[in-house]
Amino acid sequence: GNSVTQMEGPVTLSEEAFLTINCTYTATGYPSLFWYVQYPGEGLQLLLKATKADDKGSNKGFEATYRKETTSFHLEKGSVQVSDSAVYFCALNSAGAGSYQLTFGKGTKLSVIP
Amino acid sequence: GAGVSQSPRYKVAKRGQDVALRCDPISGHVSLFWYQQALGQGPEFLTYFQNEAQLDKSGLPSDRFFAERPEGSVSTLKIQRTQQEDSAVYLCASSEDSLRSNQPQHFGDGTRLSIL
Numbered sequence: 001g002n003s004v005t006q007m008e009g010p011v012t013l014s015e016e017a018f019l020t021i022n023c024t025y026t027a028t029g030y031p032s033l034f035w036y037v038q039y040p041g042e043g044l045q046l047l048l049k050a051t052k053a054d055d056k057g058s059n060k061g062f063e064a065t066y067r068k069e070t071t072s073f074h075l076e077k078g079s080v081q082v083s084d085s086a087v088y089f090c091a092l093n094s095a096g097a098g099s100y101q102l103t104f105g106k107g108t109k110l111s112v113i114p
Numbered sequence: 115g116a117g118v119s120q121s122p123r124y125k126v127a128k129r130g131q132d133v134a135l136r137c138d139p140i141s142g143h144v145s146l147f148w149y150q151q152a153l154g155q156g157p158e159f160l161t162y163f164q165n166e167a168q169l170d171k172s173g174l175p176s177d178r179f180f181a182e183r184p185e186g187s188v189s190t191l192k193i194q195r196t197q198q199e200d201s202a203v204y205l206c207a208s209s210e211d212s213l214r215s216n217q218p219q220h221f222g223d224g225t226r227l228s229i230l
Contacts, residue, residue, distance in 0.1 A: 043221040043222050044207075104158070107155070
């Protein structure tokens with residue numbers, strides 16, 4: 001079956017530091033890959049996505065590249081801000097799965113300190 | 115804005131009571147999903163609707179869980195004879211048409227259910 005593994009948190013960084021959150025996956029078929037973000041007290045928001053190998057998703061300074069050879073979709077940002085403090089979820093859905101449900105990782109909590 | 119709306123935002127119930135959670139998807143969205151998110155975990159799939167048809171309910175943890183979407187818009191997740199292990203955040207998501215796999219799902223803020 002499908003599964004997503006994320007690096008465990010929490011991750012604490014100083015403002016303007018470089019961020020990497022690792023994500024690897026196992027899936028049948030040709031999955032689409034997503035990063036969702038959950039700010040305190042709010043629902044999940046789509047941050048970025050990639051639908052095929054070598055695609056790069058980007059949004060709000062965050063980037064992730066779909067690497068089929070390493071089955072990875074690591075999230076990066078060059079300079080984090082306090083407002084980036086949130087929980088980040090890597091997720092996939094698989095074209096062969098029928099209902100296109102999302103399979104999520106456990107989430108990585110990021111805290112950015114001034 | 116016209117996002118996914120869930121109600122109530124918080125629900126406290128005694129063990130053994132029945133509860134009903136409501137989801138209003140984005141207008142015109144064909145696909146609707148329910149997920150359960152335990153504390154400190156990622157969301158886990160419960161069930162999926164395409165219009166009014168429930169096409170996948172493989173994630174429902176027991177026959178105490180029941181979902182419906184009778185007119186292809188608003189959906190209700192019902193839990194009968196609640197147990198403490200049902201305590202979680204229940205998330206609803208909708209998308210334009212999830213038969214196209216790269217369609218993003220848009221989530222509501224969730225209902226936090228606490229069973230005493």
